[in-house]
Amino acid sequence: MFLTGAEILIKSLLDEGVDTIFGYPGGAVLNIYDELYKYREKITHILTAHEQGASHAADGYARATGKVGVCLATSGPGATNLVTGIATAYMDSIPMVAITGNVTKQLLGKDSFQEVDITGITMPVTKHNYIVKDVNDLQRIVREAFYIAQEGRPGPVLIDIPKDITAAKAIYEPIVPKKIERRTKYITDEALETVAKLINESENPFIYAGGGIVAAGAYEELKEIVNKINSPIATSLMAISSFPYDHPLYTGMIGMHGSKVSNILTSKCDLLITLGARFSDRVINNQNHIKNAKIIHIDVDPAEINKNIKVDAFIIGDLKIVLQKLILLLKEKKNDDWIKKMNELKSLSIKETSETGELTPEFLFRKLSELDDGSFVLSTEVGQHQMWAAQYFDYKTPRTFISSGGLGTMGYGLGASIGAQMALKDKTVFNIAGDGSFGMNCNELATAVKNNLPVKVIIVNNNSLGMVRQWQNFFYEGRYSSTTLNRSTDFVKLVEAFGGKGYRVFEKEELVPVLKNALEYDGPVVIDYVIHNDKKVFPMVAPGAPINEIICEEDV
Incomplete structure (x- = not known):
């Protein structure tokens, strides 16, 4: 069927399972908003007070659900007001699709009213971005954008649509979204055996879990490996809530404002097992701080391996799948002296709580x-x-x-x-x-x-x-x-x-x-x-x- 670009966009969003959009209207997206009005029973549009609020709301929606958050803004300042929210999602690997309007194609590059090169501006803070110059490409681009936002290491994708593209017509055919496959290509038996050997031989292992655990949904696998090798575990800020707070092996957050127990054990361990984390400067930013430990790094993004910290062994792949395979190769461990050390540090770190009238x-x-x-x-x-x-x-x-x-x-x-x-x-x-x-x-x-x-x-x-x-x-x-x-x-x-x-x-x-x-x-x-x-x-x-x-x- 022949539909306008605005209709193709909304139907493509419905194909992707979108039920909520956060946004703010303007001239360049009027055709899109007209279609949203017609489909208001199927897609809820939340009008925010500011476009930055829309991008943060889409981000919060994504973090709370694991689904793609969607935000929408007009051209020029509307688009640039999304940039901080897009960059926030990019830094924390959050799946988001940001849709912006732009001036008509013939006005691009002419300093037209409310025109800005939003694809150029957002290139460093998106996994990918598009400017749609042919309405026949729109449905494919929307499909690709949602796939890219979710596949592998998640992140934001931007689609910039000139106003005349939303009015032009093209053929639309309902398409089932491409299934997101977990990355397993580089999970080799050799890499698994190397990592398993290091873990089985270690006497003082320590697990540093990052936001990749949340992205992969590897909560049960993380608990299983912690229990099997009897290792203390700390989480980065992005992994807070991914591991039970009351688990006896949990030592709290790691890093600049991490717990004393977590930070001391990191410096004392003989093996640091890093899962879905990127060695941020707010956690560990110097190889010498952990010079007595061998380091394992497991991450879905190959660009993170050896980027900030040189490691002794690594596996590139989806954390859930890697941990499922790795657990089968690991021996059950006691690490009695190491656990005793952890418990001693925990007891020394217990702080007396003041019951004075002061709010804390x-x-x-x-x-x-x-x-x-x-x-x-x-x-x-x-x-x-x-x-x-x-x-x-x-x-x-x-x-x-x-x-x-x-x-x-x-x-x-x-x-x-x-x-x-x-x-x-x-x-x-x-x-x-x-x-x-x-x-x-x-x-x-x-x-x-x-x-x-x-x-x-x-x-x-x-x-x-x-x-x-x-x-x-x-x-x-x-x-x-x-x-x-x-x-x-x-x-x-x-x-x-x-x-x-x-x-x-x-x-x-x-x-x-x-x-x-x-x-x-x-x-x-x-x-x-x-x-x-x-x-x-x-x-x-x-x-x-x-x-x-x-x-x-x-x-x-």
Whole structure:
């Protein structure tokens, strides 16, 4: 059948199983929005307050479900407003398809009104991008874009469509999406046997699991290998929630703000087993920090092997498949002395909890964890509150921690929480924010209220840009340049102005009743949780320092 480009686009999205799009209309995408109106019973369009909010919402939708998140914007500034969200998804390997309109083909390259070379701009932060110059290519391109976004190491793909392409006509035939096959081409018996030999011979193995575990859905395989070889395990920020928080071999997060146990064991192990992680500079950025260990790296992306850290053995392939095959070659191990060492470090790291009247991040997340019946999902902005959310909340199921890791995007969390809440209607989504981050994209409260999304925002309010202030305290002799906010914003009145509900917490005894009230309220809530601006994130490893040179609260 002959259809317009706009009709082909919407039908192709339906072929791919798309049920939700986050976006903002404009002149170059009017034909697309006209078709969305006609198909509004099949595809829900969420009008965000800003295009950046749309890209973060698509990202949050994808992280919460593992499906492709979709966002849509017009040409020029509409398209460029998506770029931060696209880059966020790229850095954390999140499947997303971003669709942008552009001026008509004859106006391209002429500095036309609201024209920008969005494919040129996004080339470094997409897995692939397209500009559609022939309507006959549109259906194929949409199909390819969704495949590329999901296959192998996931990531964002951009499709730029000039306005005349959305009006032109071509033949459309319904096509079943190409099945996503797990990458197994380079999983060889030789590589498996080499890795298995190193693991079987090790006496002090340590597992460092990254976001690849989440992307591959390799949760059960990870537990099986941990239990079989009796190895302590730490997760990167991107793998938080992928492994049971209460497992006796779990040592918490690894890296700059990782647990003391995780960081010390990394420096003491004789074998570091790295699964779906990329040796970020916020985790391990110097070979000398782990010079006593042999290193195994298993990852789906060959470009990551030996990129940041030289390894002794590696396997390239889908983590779920690799671990399934590897487990069969591994011997059951006890590692009694090593486990004893881990437990000693754990006991020494137990911190006395203060029951004074002062509000603390620990208290917040302890009470939040106690109320969680397994239905809570936490998104975060970026900063101290993000680290506290990673350190102190008890995540009970996978894909319940949604956060910008690689790019560290302030203003990410509220949009992401909207995307997650749209995807997980039976869950309760909390956005953990700092007062600085929240100020960047708080306009998305309008989106939450308009769509009656019961997102609960907790602002850990320290009247400062807390993480930057912490660095100024440690490394700049306390010169707090532009990090003390001293704003007069009343967050309770702000959310009420948008049409939501607001609470403020100054005392410990106020917190649980406020949380319960927030949970009972069927709509967006903002809780202003006020803490002291000198509260810091511990432990901490200084930038560039060895991973076992840990700054603890008692050291300061």
